[in-house]
Amino acid sequence: DAGVTQSPTHLIKTRGQQVTLRCSPKSGHDTVSWYQQALGQGPQFIFQYYEEEERQRGNFPDRFSGHQFPNYSSELNVNALLLGDSALYLCASSYGAGRDEQFFGPGTRLTVL
């Protein structure tokens, strides 16, 4: 049984560019949450998707947007990249929004130059 998978594993972009990160949830899970983890810090909640809609959002600007597909996979899009967007982006999946444990993927390391 595959766990949460994310792609790509690493990504290098320059300031002002746009990036799309992808996540496939654990089998049987229908809810996807995205987190940003800066070096040496705990993960920070970006937003959560359930039934293809953004259900809850953390304190992140509109440059951060997402999407959930009918197969429950999800994308995180970041526009107009800033140097401060460099971080590990983590996807977590769960079953039934707000009702179960969240399982994390390995993350995508984004470097903005």
Add this chain to the structure above:
Amino acid sequence: GENVEQHPSTLSVQEGDSAVIKCTYSDSASNYFPWYKQELGKGPQLIIDIRSNVGEKKDQRIAVTLNKTAKHFSLHITETQPEDSAVYFCAASNSGGGADGLTFGKGTHLIIQP
């Protein structure tokens, strides 16, 4: 919003001894408190969690305690082993009894000395 404080930032213990990591939270409405272990280059791994209707939970060498009145919860690891070395994060959330957007502490780097 919720704020989670975690201490200590680094903890070094001898193999076989116990380790305790403490967290406090600010939102009295928080009702779900998971602990994650993160090894280098990997995503966080859920190791144990507790909900607000329970005061203590144990799973083999790992236990978590929750004091709702004081708004703090702790992770206890007994008989520590080298493979316990990692960064540990506590988190809190307020939802309908489950996991919603989690607020994390800054992490504790646990070092097990042989």
